[in-house]
Amino acid sequence: MKERLARGAAWLGATRVIVNLIGFVSTIVLSRLLFPADFGLVAIAVAVQAIVGSVTELSTASALIRHDDPQDAHFDSVFTLNILRAGFICLLLFGSAHAAASLYNDERLVDILYVLGLSALIGGFFNPKTALFARELRFAQEFVLAVPQKLVGLVVALAIALLYQSYWALIIGGVAAQFAGLLTSYLLLPYRPRFSLVHGREFMGFSVWIGLERAVGALNQRAAPLLIGYALGNAQLGYFAFGDNLAGLPTREATAPVSGVFLPAFSKVKSDKAVLRDTYQRAQALLCAIALPVGFGFAAIAHPLILLAVGDKWLPSVIVVQVLAGVFAIDMLWAGIWPVALALGETQLLFRREVINTSIRLPLIIAGLSFGALVGVLVARTVSSIVIFVLNMVLVRTLLDLPVRRQLAANGRTIGATAVMVMGLALLQQSIDFFRPGAVSIVSLALLTLVGAVLYGATVLALWIRAGRPAGPEETILSLLNRVLQSQRVTAMSQAVFGSHR
Known part of the structure; x- marks a missing residue:
């Protein structure tokens, strides 16, 4: 299973690298063609869509992944449930369009939410059998599924932005990507849709607490954009939305190859708590060593x-x-808790956790917005993430009998090396007056990135050797590198041998 997980992570890594690059290019180019207020307007509509979508969340894909033996009748039930959910989301977005436009005093939200409603309806027809890719650790197909739709979305968005310089580039690009993903899902894995609810009750029973957890989670995550847009206007929300998206991009995409295999991996060892605990701790330490x-x-x-x-x-x-990139990295310290709880069937516990998280974050964001505007929101996000981080460590202890001290100790070298890297980069930028006019270039930025990577790598390696080379993320990464180098040597030898016989 380790070999299959390693191959799966490699494919996910390749997928996320390309998707990350496309997303980064899209964000940068569109930000040059559009204005902050455009990003703010779209952020309001997307936040409404996310909250409405999460209220009806069924998590049928996760249910299929952890199912012992899904049959055609299970996929038909999932397909039918997804269609019903998509239609309901479409109606909710249509119904909320005028209310949102009135609340934010912007009639453009009506047409945007109508289009997003139709987009949600399209998404309901997605091929449910694609869950087999993750279930069977066949992540090469995930590459084929994710990359083309991202490219289609980028091309369409850039074309509209270049021709019209309109916020519609952000909306239509997303719809085009979703439609491309829908078509690709059926090309990759043939499936003849049938309407059936034979196993509907089974999936609803699994999904009810997940749906509630996702609904509260969406409120937790999307409250800030809605409140900022209402209190500070579209321009300030545009700065926040752009920064929020950019800040999460590198951490989210860099960790996706690891976090993407958590649920199938944990599901396979869920019956042995000791093995699950060890698997969780090693996987979480590796995730944090990247994040x-x-x-x-x-x-x-x-x-x-x-x-x-x-x-x-x-x-x-x-x-x-600057603030949220660090916050997203801190959040990775407990990112494995969701797939662990899901693998163990503790969906009600996830709901209670999300309620507690929201009850902490939302009041802090409201207070921060009231007293400190945009900066106050950032302070609130930081404080709430630290508090929630501690609470989630306690929850992991409950689920896996894993003491908080051991959870932190597994990431001690990573935390120390990261601190050295940040201080080194700060000193370097100050010492060479990096922000004088004309000082910033691609070469200087690449130099900063290289220095940061060297500082982190050298420090974490030194700390690991000093600690006696214990089992941990360093050992895992070095083992993977060694395998890559060995495979390259084997390939080179094969070419030399076969080449000599030509």
Whole structure:
């Protein structure tokens, strides 16, 4: 299983690298063609769509992944449930369009929410059998499924932005990507849709608490954009939405190859708690060894990166990226709790956890917005993430009998090396007066990135050797690198041998 997980992670890694690159290019180019208020307007509509969608969340794909033996009747039931859900979402978005436009005093939201409603309806016809890819750890197909739809969305969005310089580029690009994904899902895995609810009650029983958890989670995550747009206007929301999206991009995409295999991996060892506990701790440590340096490193170079990529127009987003990139990295310290609880069937526990998280974050965001505007929201997000991080460590202890001290100790070297990297990058930028006019270039930004990578890698390796080379993420990464190098040597030898006989 380790070999299959490693191959799956490699395919997911390749997928996320390309998707990440496409997403980054899309964000940068569109931010040059559009204005902050455009991003703010779309952020309001997307937040409404996310909340409406999460209220009706069924998590049927997760149910299929953890199912012992899904048959055609199960896929037909999932397909039917997804269609019913999509139709309900479409009606809710249609019904809420005028209310949202009135609340934010912007009639453009009506047409945007109508289009997003139709987009949700399209998504309901997605091929449910694609859940087999994750269930059977066949992540090469995930590559074929994800990359083309992202490319289609990018091309359509850029075409509309270049021709019309309109916020519709952000909306239509997303709809085009979804439609491309729908077509690809049936090309990859043939499936003849049939309407059936034979196993509908089974999936609803599994999904009810997940649906409630996702609904509360959407409110938790989407409350800030809605409140900022209402209190501060579209322009300020545009700066926040742009920075929020950019800040999460590197951490989310860099960790996807690891986190993407958590649920199928944990589901396969869920019957043995000791093995599950060990698997969780090793996987979580590896995730953090990637997330912390990527997130905090991105925060450290946010100012020169934004200045170079999108110019002075977006400088108010710098502080958003600097704060939230670190917050997203901290959140990765407990990211494995959701797939563990799902594998164990503890869906009600996930709902209670999300209620507690929201009851902490939402009041802090409202208070921060009231007293400190956009900066206050960022402070609230930071404080709430730290508090929620502690609470989730306690929850992991409950689920897996894994003491909080051991959870933190597994990430101690990663935390120390990340701190050294951030301090080194800060000193380097100050010492060479990095922000004087004309100082920022692709070469200087690449130099900063290289210095950060070397600082982190050298420090974490030194700490690992000093600790006696214990089992941990360093051992896993070195083992993977060794396998890659060995496979390259074997390939080179084969070419030499067969080449000599030509």
